[in-house]
Amino acid sequence: MELFGYINSPFVRHVCIALAETQLPYTFNTVDGDISAKLSPTKKVPFLQDGKLLLSDSTSILRHIREQAGQPFLATVQDLDAYCLINTLMDSTINLFLLERSGVSFDGVTYIERQQKRILEGLEHLNQLNICANTYDHDVVVRLQCFLIWALFRNRFTVDGHTNLQTLIKNCEHEATFIATRPQA
Numbered sequence: 001m002e003l004f005g006y007i008n009s010p011f012v013r014h015v016c017i018a019l020a021e022t023q024l025p026y027t028f029n030t031v032d033g034d035i036s037a038k039l040s041p042t043k044k045v046p047f048l049q050d051g052k053l054l055l056s057d058s059t060s061i062l063r064h065i066r067e068q069a070g071q072p073f074l075a076t077v078q079d080l081d082a083y084c085l086i087n088t089l090m091d092s093t094i095n096l097f098l099l100e101r102s103g104v105s106f107d108g109v110t111y112i113e114r115q116q117k118r119i120l121e122g123l124e125h126l127n128q129l130n131i132c133a134n135t136y137d138h139d140v141v142v143r144l145q146c147f148l149i150w151a152l153f154r155n156r157f158t159v160d161g162h163t164n165l166q167t168l169i170k171n172c173e174h175e176a177t178f179i180a181t182r183p184q185a
Helices: 010-022 033-039 058-068 077-101 110-129 138-153 163-172 176-180
Strands: 002-005 027-030 047-050 053-055
Touching: 002 010, 002 033, 010 058, 010 077, 010 138, 010 176, 047 058, 053 058, 077 110, 077 138, 110 163, 138 163
Parallel strands: 002 027
Antiparallel strands: 002 047, 047 053
């Protein structure tokens, strides 16, 4: 298996953590936006080549990894819904980050305001779900941890007042897979 991406991506980080947990052999290839635009049909990272199989989304990659290891992946509709919510918030947050880095002005743009509101209200909902204390699939927990750590690293928002989200972050601070995949400046 060959994984393509860059470690500062929360999507890539989740895949790297799953590969470390399952101990499946793989090669990691660092690629930038130009290379991913040429090699991946979605023009994003991560993407994975496993023999003739090309997977171009982190969710399908995670499912493939879990299947290869004989492990479950998002077995309930509640797991899937929480996972999809996290992906939606992560996409919105990353898109706003990239637009800001590109110099786009957010002043008075209704679409941008809606994305910002989606993120804040989604975080409140995730905090109320208390994913850490409830029996959500492991990949839901890891996905949320990767997202939160990336967003804090990039100063996208705070989790002040969200005690359950703060607990999720604290729970992974000393885990070897999270230490090994820490975002880099």
